[in-house]
Amino acid sequence: MHPELDLVYVGKIVGTHGVKGELKVISLTDIENRFNELDRVYLVNEQDHYDPIIAHIESSFTHKNMEIVKFSEWDDINQVEGFHDWYIKIPREERPQLEEDEYYFDQITGLSVVTVEDEFLGTVTNIYQTGSNDVYEVSKEQDDKPILIPALYEVVKKIDLDEQIMIVDLPEGLLDEEE
Template sequence: MEKWFNVGKIVNTHGIKGEVRVISKTDFADERYKKGNSLFLFKQGEEKPIELIVKTHRNHKNFDLLSFEGFDDINQIEQFKDGLLKVPESQLGELDEDEYYFHEIIGCTVITDNGEEIGTVKEILTPGANDVWVVRGKGKEQLIPYIEDVVKEIDVEAKKIIITPLEGLLL
């Protein structure tokens, strides 16, 4: 059975020429949305995904705008709203050392180098220079920057991350 990975959600149409507005959930948007790549649209209530070939990709505000081969007008893509874009595991490429897919980090337990458990990574934000991990534990949500000074060790097999919190980082 093929394992699927979520790369984005179509939240709306954009313009009248068949573009969709996507909230991206992928680590490598430029690579994943490259012209000619296959994405699979999963619509609620439908069993089989629709294969879509990327025709164009561009960024607009905080969204990725995509168009697909064979879909050139708003009426054709209106039905795609709220659909999830996914890729099969076979499309995941090899990463360099110390690089990780979001799905490998989400679900990991974060522990300080003193042995204090902070919580579990629930989400990854990509605001700019570095990723920020949203960690939920006993208290408030913690935001952990994925930078060398903070993240000391990642073990995706054991689902464990060791950090050295900077002063004032933890609430």
């Protein structure tokens, strides 16, 4: 891959749709109608490590919880069948600007987590979307049982991306239950 490209995931191709080169895509973003807003994207095959292929979105629509995406470069099912399990990515700098106190998952993953008492809890290793609020999985060591921290204003007091740190005020009993 080109070292100057800093790409982020927006979708995963999981199959074809129809015979005119449309593809079924699982969206990897919370932004509604994301593919309607995109023009140029990069198709990436992470299994075979090919260089990204630049493609242009001609149209997209939602069908049965999938995005159906048509690229202007291909008009036939035979031309796109090989893209199964490829990812759709965009340059990081082309992501939409988020509101204050909103973050992309890749900005949160890897942050050091400390309590308001300055106790190091570990690093954010995963994020779960539960519906009502996200939950951050925090691990100290690979073998340790992770701590699950709700992403609520009452709990997460500060996120400092420059310092790569998250400060939390854990509810009473959370650590006792986890240990």
